[in-house]
Amino acid sequence: MPAIEISPAAHRILQLPASLLQALLLLAAGAAFLWILRRRLQLLRAASPQPRLDRPGRRLLRLLVIGFGQARQPRYRLAGGLHILIFAGFLILSVRSLGLIGEAFAPGFADFGPAYAASKDWVELLVLAACATAACRRLLLRPARYHDRHATESHAREALLILGLISTLMVADAVYDGSGLGLRGETGGWREPLATLAAGLLGGSETTLLRAHLAGFWVHNATLLLFLCLLPLGKHFHVLTALPNVFFSKLEPSGAVKPPSYREADFDSLESVGVGRLEDFGWKHLLDAYTCTDCGRCSDHCPAYAAGTPLSPRMISLKMRAAAYAHYPVFGPVVPPAERPALVGETIGEGELWSCTTCGACEEACPVTIEYIDKVVDMRRRLVDEGRLPATLQKPMAALEKRGNPFGKTARQRGRWAEPDGEEEPLLPALDPGEAADVLFFTDSAVAFDPRLQRTAAAFARLLRAAGVEAGHLGRDEVDSGHEARRFGEEGLFLALREQNRAALAERRFARVVTTDPHAMNALRHDYGLERPVLHHSQLLAELAADGRLSFSPLADRRTYAFHDPCYLGRHNGQYEAPRRLLAAIPGLRTVEMERCRNRSFCCGGGSLYLFNEVECERRMGEIRLEQAVAAGAQVVVTACPFCLINLEDAVKTSGREGEIEILDLAELAARAAGLATPAAASGG
Amino acid sequence: MDIYVCVRRVPDTSEVEIEIDRSGRALEEDDFSWDINEWDAYAVEAAVQLKERLGARVTALTVGDEDDEEVLRRALAMGCDQARLLSDDVFAGADSWVTARILAAAMAEPRPDLVLCGAVSADQGRGQVGGFLAGLLDLPLVALATDLQVEEGSARVRHEVSGGVEHLVDLRLPAVVTVQTGLNEPRYVSIRGIRKVAGVEIPVLGAADLGLDPAELQPRVVTEELFPPPQGGGAEILTGSGEEQVERLVELLHEHGGLV
Amino acid sequence: MREILIVVPGPGDEAAELTAAARSLGEVRVTAAVFGADEEAAADLAGLCERVVVFPAAPGGVFDGEWAAAALTPWIAAEQPFLVLLAHGNDALDLAPLLAARTDRPMLSDCLEIGLRDGRLVGVRPLHGGKVRARVAAVEAAGYLATVRPGAYPAAAAAAAAGQVVEGPAPTGFSPRREFVGAVAAEAGEVDITQAEVLVAVGRGIEEEENLDLIRSLAEALGAEVACTRPIVDKGWLEKSRQVGTSGRTVKPKVYLAIGVSGSFQHLGGLKGSPFLAAINQDPAAPIFAAADVGIVGDLFDLVPLLEEKIRERRG
Numbered sequence A: 001m002p003a004i005e006i007s008p009a010a011h012r013i014l015q016l017p018a019s020l021l022q023a024l025l026l027l028a029a030g031a032a033f034l035w036i037l038r039r040r041l042q043l044l045r046a047a048s049p050q051p052r053l054d055r056p057g058r059r060l061l062r063l064l065v066i067g068f069g070q071a072r073q074p075r076y077r078l079a080g081g082l083h084i085l086i087f088a089g090f091l092i093l094s095v096r097s098l099g100l101i102g103e104a105f106a107p108g109f110a111d112f113g114p115a116y117a118a119s120k121d122w123v124e125l126l127v128l129a130a131c132a133t134a135a136c137r138r139l140l141l142r143p144a145r146y147h148d149r150h151a152t153e154s155h156a157r158e159a160l161l162i163l164g165l166i167s168t169l170m171v172a173d174a175v176y177d178g179s180g181l182g183l184r185g186e187t188g189g190w191r192e193p194l195a196t197l198a199a200g201l202l203g204g205s206e207t208t209l210l211r212a213h214l215a216g217f218w219v220h221n222a223t224l225l226l227f228l229c230l231l232p233l234g235k236h237f238h239v240l241t242a243l244p245n246v247f248f249s250k251l252e253p254s255g256a257v258k259p260p261s262y263r264e265a266d267f268d269s270l271e272s273v274g275v276g277r278l279e280d281f282g283w284k285h286l287l288d289a290y291t292c293t294d295c296g297r298c299s300d301h302c303p304a305y306a307a308g309t310p311l312s313p314r315m316i317s318l319k320m321r322a323a324a325y326a327h328y329p330v331f332g333p334v335v336p337p338a339e340r341p342a343l344v345g346e347t348i349g350e351g352e353l354w355s356c357t358t359c360g361a362c363e364e365a366c367p368v369t370i371e372y373i374d375k376v377v378d379m380r381r382r383l384v385d386e387g388r389l390p391a392t393l394q395k396p397m398a399a400l401e402k403r404g405n406p407f408g409k410t411a412r413q414r415g416r417w418a419e420p421d422g423e424e425e426p427l428l429p430a431l432d433p434g435e436a437a438d439v440l441f442f443t444d445s446a447v448a449f450d451p452r453l454q455r456t457a458a459a460f461a462r463l464l465r466a467a468g469v470e471a472g473h474l475g476r477d478e479v480d481s482g483h484e485a486r487r488f489g490e491e492g493l494f495l496a497l498r499e500q501n502r503a504a505l506a507e508r509r510f511a512r513v514v515t516t517d518p519h520a521m522n523a524l525r526h527d528y529g530l531e532r533p534v535l536h537h538s539q540l541l542a543e544l545a546a547d548g549r550l551s552f553s554p555l556a557d558r559r560t561y562a563f564h565d566p567c568y569l570g571r572h573n574g575q576y577e578a579p580r581r582l583l584a585a586i587p588g589l590r591t592v593e594m595e596r597c598r599n600r601s602f603c604c605g606g607g608s609l610y611l612f613n614e615v616e617c618e619r620r621m622g623e624i625r626l627e628q629a630v631a632a633g634a635q636v637v638v639t640a641c642p643f644c645l646i647n648l649e650d651a652v653k654t655s656g657r658e659g660e661i662e663i664l665d666l667a668e669l670a671a672r673a674a675g676l677a678t679p680a681a682a683s684g685g
Numbered sequence B: 001m002d003i004y005v006c007v008r009r010v011p012d013t014s015e016v017e018i019e020i021d022r023s024g025r026a027l028e029e030d031d032f033s034w035d036i037n038e039w040d041a042y043a044v045e046a047a048v049q050l051k052e053r054l055g056a057r058v059t060a061l062t063v064g065d066e067d068d069e070e071v072l073r074r075a076l077a078m079g080c081d082q083a084r085l086l087s088d089d090v091f092a093g094a095d096s097w098v099t100a101r102i103l104a105a106a107m108a109e110p111r112p113d114l115v116l117c118g119a120v121s122a123d124q125g126r127g128q129v130g131g132f133l134a135g136l137l138d139l140p141l142v143a144l145a146t147d148l149q150v151e152e153g154s155a156r157v158r159h160e161v162s163g164g165v166e167h168l169v170d171l172r173l174p175a176v177v178t179v180q181t182g183l184n185e186p187r188y189v190s191i192r193g194i195r196k197v198a199g200v201e202i203p204v205l206g207a208a209d210l211g212l213d214p215a216e217l218q219p220r221v222v223t224e225e226l227f228p229p230p231q232g233g234g235a236e237i238l239t240g241s242g243e244e245q246v247e248r249l250v251e252l253l254h255e256h257g258g259l260v
Numbered sequence C: 001m002r003e004i005l006i007v008v009p010g011p012g013d014e015a016a017e018l019t020a021a022a023r024s025l026g027e028v029r030v031t032a033a034v035f036g037a038d039e040e041a042a043a044d045l046a047g048l049c050e051r052v053v054v055f056p057a058a059p060g061g062v063f064d065g066e067w068a069a070a071a072l073t074p075w076i077a078a079e080q081p082f083l084v085l086l087a088h089g090n091d092a093l094d095l096a097p098l099l100a101a102r103t104d105r106p107m108l109s110d111c112l113e114i115g116l117r118d119g120r121l122v123g124v125r126p127l128h129g130g131k132v133r134a135r136v137a138a139v140e141a142a143g144y145l146a147t148v149r150p151g152a153y154p155a156a157a158a159a160a161a162a163g164q165v166v167e168g169p170a171p172t173g174f175s176p177r178r179e180f181v182g183a184v185a186a187e188a189g190e191v192d193i194t195q196a197e198v199l200v201a202v203g204r205g206i207e208e209e210e211n212l213d214l215i216r217s218l219a220e221a222l223g224a225e226v227a228c229t230r231p232i233v234d235k236g237w238l239e240k241s242r243q244v245g246t247s248g249r250t251v252k253p254k255v256y257l258a259i260g261v262s263g264s265f266q267h268l269g270g271l272k273g274s275p276f277l278a279a280i281n282q283d284p285a286a287p288i289f290a291a292a293d294v295g296i297v298g299d300l301f302d303l304v305p306l307l308e309e310k311i312r313e314r315r316g
């Protein structure tokens, strides 16, 4: 036992007993923290309802995997690894930090035994190293991800401040521990390297050691409380909100968009729709904004950002948070909506909102499960309600309303794809009301009317016929699925289209629905809630191949094929395997994977109404994607979505790669391999 | 300020294979989809923007039957204050002249400060109603407005004249202005927007309400017969020497108004 | 002999075509009304018709529908011509219906043909953007008014025998309710192809940016605007505002001449109102030919200069 009492609890500071000082500090910091937090919660309470308490078991699981398990961090090796270290350190050291607070009241409170002391010392060392590396990255390497093209201010300073505070905590604790070792005349050795190092640096004088001991203690405790109060002022709020945010995250499939209102089921009787001001967001969407760590992974994966459109998803969160902090200030009254800049149109530009393809790459990448698609759709709903629809979209939207397809074609023309010139019988019969088929082929508008896509439908129909599948389509009774109408915010139009399709479907008997358009599949599954199974043609074809009802022979060419995962097939509906199984069923087909494949797939530019929606950009998404395919060594890109086909074929032209690389739909490839003749491709578009 | 906008419901025939019905004077309408005449949508938008800026009362008018009420709803959804459906059995077969007379009668009370019409309609393409109205109401006319600024009692209008030129003119109000597409960007009307005005009452005014004597409503022009234009169906690929082909092309271009 | 008044707001082919339309009705006496024409212009007109009435120009020296109506109404009331004819253009929209209302005459608008039956005016006019034609007839009246589509009648040749030139009176008691302020030059770079009646559309077949001059010069000869496909805009060769298609402008011209354009679905999606569609493309299988009314299969670099030459020849 040392000659003097070394616990800080026994030492007065500025004449004050340690317990009193600590109590005062706690009180002050606690009051400040609660005051700020109250303001933050006030906005959440003013926000719209959002039911996020259902299925607690699944929520807990998500919390464990994505929250505590940090499952999404390793996508970025270095940054993710560092974060896992810092997070683990945070968990281990929070015990220590609480111990040190208690130490001011009860000597020995912070003593959790030698094993803990050793592990926390090592962790501190690692955290310090992680902080230093992170600071170097911020200061020296400056990864592009941290500098958003659209950002008006840099958050590097805040990041450095926080890293500094964390380092201060580590160093202060090391000094405290090291001086404690010295005062007790002990050595830590390799068990406590950091404390030992500090002890070595401090030397042997008892007074110095004691001073350092007390200084380390109070610096640590004061910094900790300061840190706590700083959290809800900046991006490190996530330290507190990230875990709840993961717990409350969206459990519905990402392809399902939120309803316009959770309170009122009848769309027409809503007083207002969509989001026009901060409080119109659901509370969880505002919690998202508090939680965004500004890591930039969303924008790093966002095709719209890569293409140089006005959109950067991260900026949506940051701008929402800045607006939240400005309109619900820590001091002073809440700014009334009339005095704020318009949230939609000013704070968040219309161009940003119309640039999003709802591909979901951002949501898949975000380590703290922040949602974007629902927010974008909600803001678009408001724009549409106010008549602010981009001019190029007005015609297709009106055509959807009047004619049931964005091209303004007549219903009579809808089934014509199945009657190509030179065929005696239709490739697939149109089912009249009351008729039945095993499989109902839902074409959706683009496939029904675009001559290029009609060829994919024809190839698919030939495959169905060859496999002896009893199938039919809705003919002139089908209208657009409304998938994009809904995602462009025109909910009323979507509901009207859905009603027509539901009626057409109800009049016919079938066991399963199949579609070559993942968007239509997504609509039928998640927007329509169709009871019967809805398959993508890749699934049905893979099934037919597995059952031996379709057989393929090797293709004559020796080219390399790559599969491009369509967003609404892969990310939004989790179907990565069926198309690959189908490719594998073609003997001798040489395939490669692109770097961004499966759930990291890169959107080709969006479908349906997106074809009409020309947003300003530097490069087209399709061109970027094509380059990725070329980089992977592909000579043929196989897609499974009509719009991927259109966009990528367009990219082949615009990047002057005609003859170098070919784009094919799975059905076309399968028809080739099955030896089913398809008429030669017409040149041009 | 009282603004009247005259609108019309027209069929979209762009993708339709036109068939003439048995009467020979009308078209099979099965595949038609109907909407507000494009030019009229610009006129409505112009009126609503004036209202938003200067506080006018905007009344939308159409001559037709209950099916045509749809375009009045659209006008209301865009922001018109009120609408009148001018409908009567004796209006059947109205030509532009009779239409203009009916519209003029509907503007008797209150007198207009400004009358806005689409310059032409997509189906008939006659471009007459605005000019007839100006004559009937004895108001000055400007056709094909591409910009419209209104101030107390006067309007400055930019409009297209022949030869690809535009003129600026000052109008003393009241006046009739016919509107060219591109004057503004008509706002989008969502399905919800239409439904919101579904309950607004639209008065139906007949000849008696308008003080019109059916005898005065005799059309001045009658359509006797519709027929398909010569040729059609796939491209005629020109043959002969390059010179001959080009000469024939020049001929055809001229015939279709391609040399301006 | 029937008296026909042709109203000629400005110079151009109009007068000759209107004269031809008037003379197609049989034995007629044609009077041309012009506003503020100089001697030379009046003499040119006199070579076409029996009489030329030169009315004073409107204040500002430009054509003004309000002024013209005020000047012509009393003249028509006094002279009672059987028919007043105008060319169906922008100026006619500004004047013809107003004049018809003021003079209380039945009016046929935008006629491709005019004729007489039992002393009444009949005509053929296009409906639905040219997809159908209608035979229309005016009811019996003392006089008629009609507008004729430019190009519908081949220009009449000027006769050697010159008609007389007289001065028309200025409108009396005219107090302008409409005043000319000035002409507006088209804003540079800001073209509005959606208004154009004739468009020359160019596609990737043009190969190089410099070659666009071929197209520009052809368009100039035609009096057309230049439009294009998206790849041309992508390359930065032409403004976005000239792009026709689903993600560009929707146009509704009367005539569309597509040169080196394949005719993709996205491009043709922007073409409405059934124009007369002519295509020049070297690929006989190009989809554009499925949509076109007339086509030439061949190399645009040979055909375009030839075409321009023939057009200029024809124009004199």
Ligand SMILES: Cc1cc2nc3c(=O)[nH]c(=O)nc-3n(C[C@H](O)[C@H](O)[C@H](O)COP(=O)(O)OP(=O)(O)OC[C@H]3O[C@@H](n4cnc5c(N)ncnc54)[C@H](O)[C@@H]3O)c2cc1C
Binding pocket: A610, A611, A612, A646, A647, A650, A653, A684, A685, C202, C203, C204, C205, C206, C228, C229, C230, C231, C232, C243, C244, C245, C246, C247, C248, C249, C259, C260, C261, C262, C263, C264, C265, C266, C267, C270, C280, C281, C282, C283, C286, C298, C299, C300, C301
């Ligand atoms: C989402 C999306 C939206 C799109 N939106 C539009 C749009 O709004 N507008 C649009 O135009 N496109 C649009 N596109 C592009 C469209 O799909 C086509 O790629 C494009 O229209 C083709 O342009 P083009 O006809 O100029 O080129 P090409 O298709 O390459 O055709 C060039 C043609 O020129 C002919 N040719 C070549 N040399 C000569 C010669 N010497 N003489 C004569 N003929 C020759 C060739 O035979 C060929 O037919 C869009 C594409 C996508 C994916």
Ligand code: SF4
Binding pocket: A298, A301, A302, A303, A304, A305, A311, A312, A313, A355, A356, A357, A358, A359, A360, A361, A362, A363, A372, A373, A603
């Ligand atoms: S959904 Fe796709 S396009 Fe939209 S913000 Fe996210 S990553 Fe970008």
Ligand code: SF4
Binding pocket: A291, A292, A293, A294, A295, A296, A297, A298, A299, A313, A314, A317, A365, A366, A367, A368, A369, A370
């Ligand atoms: S939204 Fe998620 S991925 Fe994007 S910056 Fe914020 S925390 Fe990172």
